[in-house]
Amino acid sequence: MMKSFTPLAFIVFVLLSMAAHPQKPVKYALVIHGGAGNITPANLPAEKAAQYEAKLTEVLRHGDSILRAGGTSLDAVEACVRMMEDSPLFNAGKGAVFTAEGKNELDAAIMDGKTGMAGAVAGVTTIRNPISAARAVMEKSEHVMLSGKGAEAFAAEKGLEIVSPDYFYTPERWASYLKAKANADSISALDKKHGTVGCVAVDSYGNLAAATSTGAMMMKKYGRIGDSPIIGAGTFADNGTCAVSATGHGEFFIRNVIAYDVATLMKYKGLTLAKAANEVVMVKLKTQGGVGGIIAVDRNGNVAMPFNSQGMFRGYIKSGGEMKVAMFGEK
Amino acid sequence: MMKSFTPLAFIVFVLLSMAAHPQKPVKYALVIHGGAGNITPANLPAEKAAQYEAKLTEVLRHGDSILRAGGTSLDAVEACVRMMEDSPLFNAGKGAVFTAEGKNELDAAIMDGKTGMAGAVAGVTTIRNPISAARAVMEKSEHVMLSGKGAEAFAAEKGLEIVSPDYFYTPERWASYLKAKANADSISALDKKHGTVGCVAVDSYGNLAAATSTGAMMMKKYGRIGDSPIIGAGTFADNGTCAVSATGHGEFFIRNVIAYDVATLMKYKGLTLAKAANEVVMVKLKTQGGVGGIIAVDRNGNVAMPFNSQGMFRGYIKSGGEMKVAMFGEK
Numbered sequence: 001m002m003k004s005f006t007p008l009a010f011i012v013f014v015l016l017s018m019a020a021h022p023q024k025p026v027k028y029a030l031v032i033h034g035g036a037g038n039i040t041p042a043n044l045p046a047e048k049a050a051q052y053e054a055k056l057t058e059v060l061r062h063g064d065s066i067l068r069a070g071g072t073s074l075d076a077v078e079a080c081v082r083m084m085e086d087s088p089l090f091n092a093g094k095g096a097v098f099t100a101e102g103k104n105e106l107d108a109a110i111m112d113g114k115t116g117m118a119g120a121v122a123g124v125t126t127i128r129n130p131i132s133a134a135r136a137v138m139e140k141s142e143h144v145m146l147s148g149k150g151a152e153a154f155a156a157e158k159g160l161e162i163v164s165p166d167y168f169y170t171p172e173r174w175a176s177y178l179k180a181k182a183n184a185d186s187i188s189a190l191d192k193k194h195g196t197v198g199c200v201a202v203d204s205y206g207n208l209a210a211a212t213s214t215g216a217m218m219m220k221k222y223g224r225i226g227d228s229p230i231i232g233a234g235t236f237a238d239n240g241t242c243a244v245s246a247t248g249h250g251e252f253f254i255r256n257v258i259a260y261d262v263a264t265l266m267k268y269k270g271l272t273l274a275k276a277a278n279e280v281v282m283v284k285l286k287t288q289g290g291v292g293g294i295i296a297v298d299r300n301g302n303v304a305m306p307f308n309s310q311g312m313f314r315g316y317i318k319s320g321g322e323m324k325v326a327m328f329g330e331k
Numbered sequence: 332m333m334k335s336f337t338p339l340a341f342i343v344f345v346l347l348s349m350a351a352h353p354q355k356p357v358k359y360a361l362v363i364h365g366g367a368g369n370i371t372p373a374n375l376p377a378e379k380a381a382q383y384e385a386k387l388t389e390v391l392r393h394g395d396s397i398l399r400a401g402g403t404s405l406d407a408v409e410a411c412v413r414m415m416e417d418s419p420l421f422n423a424g425k426g427a428v429f430t431a432e433g434k435n436e437l438d439a440a441i442m443d444g445k446t447g448m449a450g451a452v453a454g455v456t457t458i459r460n461p462i463s464a465a466r467a468v469m470e471k472s473e474h475v476m477l478s479g480k481g482a483e484a485f486a487a488e489k490g491l492e493i494v495s496p497d498y499f500y501t502p503e504r505w506a507s508y509l510k511a512k513a514n515a516d517s518i519s520a521l522d523k524k525h526g527t528v529g530c531v532a533v534d535s536y537g538n539l540a541a542a543t544s545t546g547a548m549m550m551k552k553y554g555r556i557g558d559s560p561i562i563g564a565g566t567f568a569d570n571g572t573c574a575v576s577a578t579g580h581g582e583f584f585i586r587n588v589i590a591y592d593v594a595t596l597m598k599y600k601g602l603t604l605a606k607a608a609n610e611v612v613m614v615k616l617k618t619q620g621g622v623g624g625i626i627a628v629d630r631n632g633n634v635a636m637p638f639n640s641q642g643m644f645r646g647y648i649k650s651g652g653e654m655k656v657a658m659f660g661e662k
Contacts, residue, residue, distance in 0.1 A: 111586075116619075118586050122453075122556065123478055143555045144585045147454055148479055150554025223481025224474045225453065232563045232588035254475045255442075255449050257563035257591040264592070268599035288447075 026301025027204045027319035028073075030063040032056065032080055034090045035195035036247045036293040039311025039327055049327060052089060052313055056325045059083045060317040063201065067319070073201035073209035073243075074112050074135075081108070081131040081211045084197035088170045090313075091195025093129060095170045096215020098177035104168035107216055107229040108134045113208030113237035120229035121155070122147040125168075128161040131213045134229070136160060144231060148223075168215070180219050196228055198245025200237070200297045204319070208299065210235050210243040210259070217250065226250030232260035239299060241266040242273055247312065248292010252285055262296055273297070277304035357632025358535045358650035359404075361394040363387065363411055365421045366526035367578045367624040370642025370658055380658060383420060383644055387656045390414045391648040394532065398650070404532035404540035404574075405443050405466075412439070412462040412542045415528035419501045421644075422526025424460060426501045427546020429508040435499040437546055438560040439465040444539030444568035451560035452486070453478040456499075459492040462544045465560070467491060475562060479554075499546070511550050527559055529576025531568070531628045535650070539630065541566050541574040541590070548581065557581030563591035570630060572597040573604055578643065579623010583616055593627055604628070608635035 034056060044052070059080050066076040085093025096104040108130035109120035119138025122145065127133045133155040137146050146154055156162050196214035203209075212235045214228040227234035227250035234250065236259035237243035244259040253259075258280055265276035277296045285292065286308045293307025295314060303316045307329075315325035365387060375383070390411050397407040416424025427435040439461035440451035450469025453476065458464045464486040468477050471489055487493050527545035534540075543566045545559040558565035558581035565581065567590035568574035575590040584590075589611055596607035608627045616623065617639045624638025626645060634647045638660075646656035 116586055141553070142582065143553070144582045145556040145561075147554035147556050150552065154553040221481060222472070222474070222485040223478035225476040225478050230476075230561055230563075231585050232561075232591060236588070251473065251475045254562050255447055257567070257588060260563060260588040260591055261595070264595040264599055268595055 028067040028202055029297050029301035029303055029316060029318045030060065030067060030076055030080065030199065030201040031295040031297050031303050031305060031316040032059055032063070032084070032197070032199045032314065033245065033247050033293065033295045033305070034084060034197050034313030036291070036307045036309040036312035037195070038309070039313065041328060044327065052327060053325055055087050055089055056313060056315045060315050060323060060325065063199065064317045067201065067203055070204060072205070073203040073207050074110070076201045076203065077199040077209045077211035078110060078131055078135055080199040081197055081213050082129050085129050085131060085213055088172070090197045091215040092197040092213040094168050095173060096168050097173055097195065097218040100219045100221040102177060104165065104215055105220070106130045106168070106214065107226060108211070108213035109229045109231060109235040110134045110138060110211045111209065111231060111235055111237040111243070112138065113210070113239040113243055116238065118144050118231045120145040120231065121151040122225045122229045123223055124148070124151050124155070125165045126152050126162050127155045128163045128167065131211050133160055134211070145229060176218070196234070196247040198247060198295060200243035200245050200295055202243070202297050202299055202301055206239065206299050208237045208239050208243040208297065210237040210245050212245045227253035227258070230254055232257050234259060236260050236263055238263055242276075242296050242298045244294055244296045246292060246294045248285070248309070249290055252288055252290025253292065256284060256288070256290070258285070258294065262294065266298075273302045274304050277306050281306040281308055359398040359533055360628050360632035360634055360647060360649045361391065361398060361407055361411065361530065361532040362626040362628050362634050362636060362647040363390055363394070363415070363528070363530045363645065364576065364578050364624065364626045364636070365415060365528050365644030367622070367638045367640040367643035368526070369640070370644065372659060375658065383658060384656055386418055386420055387644060387646045391646050391654060391656065394530065395648045398532065398534055401535060403536070404534040404538050405441070407532045407534065408530040408540045408542035409441065409462055409466055411530040412528055412544050413460050416460050416462060416544050419503070421528045422546040423528040423544040425499050426504060427499050428504055428526065428549040431550045431552040433508060435496065435546055436551070437461045437499070437544070438557060439542070439544035440560045440562060440566040441465045441469060441542045442540065442562060442566055442568040442574070443469065444541070444570040444574055447569065449475050449562045451476040451562065452482040453556045453560045454554055455479070455482050455486070456496045457483050457493050458486045459494045459498065462542050464491055465542070476560065507549070527565070527578040529578060529626060531574035531576050531626055533574070533628050533630055533632055537570065537630050539568045539570050539574040539628065541568040541576050543576040558584035558589070561585055563588050565590060567591050567594055569594055573607075573627050573629045575625055575627045577623065577625045579616070579640070580621055583619055583621025584623065587615060587619070587621070589616070589625065593625065597629070604633045605635050608637050612637040612639055
């Protein structure tokens with residue numbers, strides 16, 4: 001047998017292998033979402049759609065520049081979520097929806113798939129970028145989850161930018177709040193979307209990270225905490241499986257431990273990322289009436305963005321230059 | 332073949348089957364814990380140990396009486412956790428440890444394995460029985476998790492017993508707090524135990540439930556939320572797999588999504604309850620230095636109570652009368 005293995009045969013073998021796998025392996029990939037819900041061409045005027053498309057593209061390009069320069073997935077997901085927090089287009093940071101009491105209460109979480117460490121803040125009202133507070137909790141405290149005034153005090157001690165609660169105000173969200181207060185039925189279709197922003201990435205070192213930030217549920221009461229800041233529900237990352245960020249009707253995502261469920265379907269049942277993500281969003285959640293979607297990435301740069309709502313602001317970019325931005329459901 | 336199947340052969344077959352399975356199947360089972368940590372004969376004076384043993388026994392007997400009378404696992408786990416909340420022996424409800432600011436901030440969660448519904452409260456200071464507030468969140472709100480003053484307002488609206496924050500005070504915990512404030516190193520070994528109470532049960536209808544309540548981490552700061560009120564981390568129940576309540580160093584339990592991990596090891600990997608519980612507590616958590624334990628029960632009344640700390644207040648009771656109460660590690 002060895003005799004027949006000539007150098008020529010080896011060259012032919014290599015050429016055949018290259019033909020079977022014509023693309024270079026993905027070195028890094030980054031996925032973002034800006035909320036899921038009743039996002040349809042009818043509900044979203046063309047001018048507004050163009051604004052979302054431009055911002056999602058800008059965020060992806062920024063994430064790409066970080067990863068291309070050898071930055072970590074942790075830095076990239078934090079930076080991308082900060083950009084969406086700073087944009088009034090999304091229900092996170094500036095532009096968050098209002099609670100029943102007319103306040104903005106923000107939640108965020110981040111997880112490092114390399115170390116398994118995680119950080120989260122819940123119900124904060126004065127931290128300009130909750131995602132950076134979540135990262136400070138992960139890196140500069142012994143804890144995973146801090147809440148309310150305590151979390152704000154911690155963020156201030158660590159030097160994060162503190163703002164007046166009215167920093168988060170936008171006229172558009174306030175108008176929606178006043179309308180909702182007057183008549184709960186009149187909440188616009190766009191406001192009904194389950195707004196949350198998130199980012200997941202794998203970097204060129206093969207490390208995964210996930211980040212999620214939200215202004216939570218419009219008109220929420222009683223200090224309600226949704227799935228976004230809950231590790232395993234709205235946010236999860238593990239180098240061995242995947243990084244996940246969720247957006248949707250949070251209670252369903254908490255009860256079903258959605259983000260970790262995707263990871264365990266890969267880890268314990270051997271499903272691919274695409275199959276695991278689909279199973280959780282399009283079968284488990286859909287059967288229960290749990291509206292929303294997730295973004296996910298695995299170590300090989302495979303990407304999944306399933307949603308069972310009418311639309312989801314979403315997009316991804318990969319090291320090879322492959323990029324996609326979308327909002328509505330696809331045929 | 333049919334000809335040879337005589338009535339006599341059938342009787343012999345039945346008798347042989349009974350000999351192979353001499354015990355009646357378990358109709359119901361209930362497990363409790365009262366915290367894990369440095370619980371050793373050296374740290375726990377005999378008189379104190381007797382108090383714990385008596386209270387754990389009383390709680391088990393009460394749970395047994397509910398399940399024997401045809402009560403649901405949900406009613407049983409709530410009632411048992413209430414008893415431990417009302418006892419100053421445990422770090423939950425009355426007798427909770429103090430935060431760095433000298434307050435008692437309580438967390439609790441409950442989950443119904445039949446419906447998959449869940450409820451939780453975090454950081455409450457005026458609700459006498461946080462576990463009942465968690466149940467009210469599950470049954471009387473659209474939400475899973477409420478926090479702080481909002482959760483207290485909700486509980487008051489639903490008619491739960493509201494107390495002055497000093498109701499939770501006990502001289503013993505206050506003395507520990509003052510000592511800890513003066514010198515963090517002097518916290519007694521018993522106070523260092525990761526106090527939390529919990530109960531899981533399967534009732535005679537085959538339905539599972541889990542409940543957890545805690546005064547959280549001694550000297551905690553910044554509105555820290557631990558694993559107890561987080562569905563999937565400290566509390567989980569699903570009729571298809573198991574009911575779990577955890578106690579230990581909460582941050583490790585959150586990052587590893589411990590309670591749901593036990594369930595998925597059964598669901599996706601086909602492990603038995605005992606093997607799944609052991610894998611999570613004695614391998615995964617132990618490797619990371621995550622100190623603590625869990626209690627778990629499955630639909631067939633199998634019980635697991637693994638812990639990697641020196642001891643754990645624990646016990647179970649089954650429909651056949653089998654009962655066990657223990658505190659220390661066993662050889």
